[in-house]
Amino acid sequence: MSDFDVIVIGAGPVGENAADRVVRGGLTVAIVERELVGGECSYWACMPTKALLRSGAALRAARQVPGAREAVTGDLDVAAVLRRRDAFASNWNDEGQVSWLESAGIPLYRGHGRITAARVVEVTGADGTTTTTLTARHAVIVATGSGALVPDIEGLRDAKPWTSRETVAAKEVPARLAIIGGGVVASEMATAFSRLGSSVTMLARDGVLHLNEPFVGEHVAVSLREKGVSVRIGAEAGSVKRNDDGTVSVILTDGEQIEADELLVAIGRTPNTQDLGLENIGLTPGAWLTVDDTMRVDGVDGWLYAAGDVNRRVLLTHQGKYQARAVGDVIVARAKGEPVDDAPWGRHAATADECAVPQVVFTDPEIASVGLTAAKAEAAGLRIRVVDYDLAATAGSALHAEGYRGHARMVVDEDRKVIVGFTLVGPDVAEMIHAATIAVAGEVPIDRLWHAVPAFPTVSEVWLRLLEAHGR
Numbered sequence: 001m002s003d004f005d006v007i008v009i010g011a012g013p014v015g016e017n018a019a020d021r022v023v024r025g026g027l028t029v030a031i032v033e034r035e036l037v038g039g040e041c042s043y044w045a046c047m048p049t050k051a052l053l054r055s056g057a058a059l060r061a062a063r064q065v066p067g068a069r070e071a072v073t074g075d076l077d078v079a080a081v082l083r084r085r086d087a088f089a090s091n092w093n094d095e096g097q098v099s100w101l102e103s104a105g106i107p108l109y110r111g112h113g114r115i116t117a118a119r120v121v122e123v124t125g126a127d128g129t130t131t132t133t134l135t136a137r138h139a140v141i142v143a144t145g146s147g148a149l150v151p152d153i154e155g156l157r158d159a160k161p162w163t164s165r166e167t168v169a170a171k172e173v174p175a176r177l178a179i180i181g182g183g184v185v186a187s188e189m190a191t192a193f194s195r196l197g198s199s200v201t202m203l204a205r206d207g208v209l210h211l212n213e214p215f216v217g218e219h220v221a222v223s224l225r226e227k228g229v230s231v232r233i234g235a236e237a238g239s240v241k242r243n244d245d246g247t248v249s250v251i252l253t254d255g256e257q258i259e260a261d262e263l264l265v266a267i268g269r270t271p272n273t274q275d276l277g278l279e280n281i282g283l284t285p286g287a288w289l290t291v292d293d294t295m296r297v298d299g300v301d302g303w304l305y306a307a308g309d310v311n312r313r314v315l316l317t318h319q320g321k322y323q324a325r326a327v328g329d330v331i332v333a334r335a336k337g338e339p340v341d342d343a344p345w346g347r348h349a350a351t352a353d354e355c356a357v358p359q360v361v362f363t364d365p366e367i368a369s370v371g372l373t374a375a376k377a378e379a380a381g382l383r384i385r386v387v388d389y390d391l392a393a394t395a396g397s398a399l400h401a402e403g404y405r406g407h408a409r410m411v412v413d414e415d416r417k418v419i420v421g422f423t424l425v426g427p428d429v430a431e432m433i434h435a436a437t438i439a440v441a442g443e444v445p446i447d448r449l450w451h452a453v454p455a456f457p458t459v460s461e462v463w464l465r466l467l468e469a470h471g472r
């Protein structure tokens with residue numbers, strides 16, 4: 001039996017950051033991890049996917065600039081791309097992150113964590129028999145993340161499809177890759193694998209990136225098709241079978257048959273709460289954990305918190321780490337009897353989750369967005385004005401690349417005269433979104449933004465064009 005002030009279950013990016021804040025606040029903490037310290041993001045998600053995508057993006061950038069273009073004499077070196085991916089996944093070895101935990105003063109318990117009673121976590125080691133019981137004086141934080149959702153399509157599970165994990169860690173590039181899904185994972189992996197030489201078919205039942213502004217999916221679909229990807233909007237898989245020769249057949253609901261060497265299923269996530277002991281504390285195993293703005297779980301009397309993917313607020317690493325800072329600090333404040341600042345935009349409230357979440361999708365072109373889409377702002381009852389601008393019509397974009405194509409949209413709350421949403425589509429727009437995040441989170445008045453002058457000749461000059469189009 002070991003006592004700590006706080007126990008964190010799950011050492012992904014969110015668990016690590018939450019534990020760090022607790023220690024910095026002067027409390028003791030233990031962290032429990034059943035796989036690799038660093039979680040999905042480090043080994044099977046953000047880092048390796050971006051490594052898979054980056055070389056192709058650099059090559060595309062060089063090819064779009066005369067003078068540099070002529071220096072490009074070959075195609076992607078697939079083996080070198082995969083080696084770089086391996087390095088960014090730390091070769092699926094967590095030594096580096098384990099030593100960070102040690103240096104931060106966070107004891108690691110390797111094994112599967114399960115809540116057996118209020119403030120009690122039992123850890124079962126890899127051998128399945130050794131157990132350690134940990135008790136928390138103040139709080140338990142669940143940061144167990146999410147796994148790939150596999151739908152009930154006839155034959156699908158038996159066909160052993162790839163999820164994001166197998167795709168991201170692939171040792172070889174399949175000649176033909178079929179993808180069920182049209183969201184973020186599907187779009188990024190269609191981009192990566194088509195660049196690496198796969199013939200990709202994307203079964204985008206509900207459209208491509210359809211939860212974004214409508215022009216986003218249009219730009220990405222056009223570009224994927226130019227790369228040879230077969231983008232099948234509206235196509236739905238009815239059944240799947242793995243053939244004797246190892247290939248996969250996907251039979252669509254309209255009867256058409258798609259043949260592939262591998263099949264990626266990318267239709268969303270499911271919470272890692274199936275075997276967490278939630279039934280022991282009156283919660284439902286397998287369900288997302290609903291929390292308040294300080295990440296305290298609903299229906300439990302104050303000692304259980306959940307941060308990151310598992311609470312379903314925002315399934316992104318940076319936003320989960322933001323929640324981790326809030327939850328670590330609020331647990332310390334509550335334990336020490338210090339004031340809790342949980343009003344909107346307070347130190348202990350993850351207010352930005354609702355209205356100022358940035359995201360970059362590393363497709364070609366890149367998508368960078370923050371805040372609400374026009375449709376979501378309208379649904380929220382805001383009186384908005386939508387301002388659009390062709391990103392190719394700035395001097396900066398013309399210089400940046402030949403044949404630059406892109407688009408920018410600013411959504412303005414006309415009653416408060418502040419930006420509530422901003423979306424950019426274009427080559428290399430990823431690094432531009434933070435300016436918009438500051439404007440949205442800071443609720444900077446439009447009148448003041450006129451004084452934030454973009455440097456000439458940069459693509460950021462689109463800010464001036466959008467303001468001019470909006471008027472003062």
Ligand SMILES: Cc1cc2nc3c(=O)[nH]c(=O)nc-3n(C[C@H](O)[C@H](O)[C@H](O)COP(=O)(O)OP(=O)(O)OC[C@H]3O[C@@H](n4cnc5c(N)ncnc54)[C@H](O)[C@@H]3O)c2cc1C
Pocket residue numbers: 009010011012013014015032033034035036037038039040041044045046047049050111112113114143144145146164168185272275276307308309310314315316317318319320
């Ligand atoms: C293919 C892909 C690409 C992505 N790319 C990006 C990106 O570019 N940018 C971005 O911001 N987000 C990206 N995401 C999302 C991002 O990966 C997640 O939002 C992030 O990993 C969530 O962090 P987390 O700590 O909540 O959970 P996780 O990273 O899932 O970590 C949870 C940890 O808890 C452990 N665990 C679970 N249950 C238990 C238990 N009972 N006992 C002990 N340990 C347990 C797991 O082993 C895991 O290590 C991507 C996701 C995918 C699938």
Ligand SMILES: NC(=O)c1ccc[n+]([C@@H]2O[C@H](COP(=O)([O-])OP(=O)(O)OC[C@H]3O[C@@H](n4cnc5c(N)ncnc54)[C@H](O)[C@@H]3O)[C@@H](O)[C@H]2O)c1
Pocket residue numbers: 151180181182183184185186188203204205206207209210237266267268269315316359360361362
């Ligand atoms: N760059 C990034 O920020 C990044 C990259 C990858 C993943 N992620 C995160 O990972 C999470 C998971 O990504 P994802 O792409 O799996 O989910 P998603 O929610 O982005 O997209 C899932 C897509 O599948 C479709 N779909 C749902 N059920 C279906 C079915 N039965 N048949 C066909 N299509 C179906 C949905 O309409 C949607 O378009 C996302 O929430 C995202 O935040 C982020």
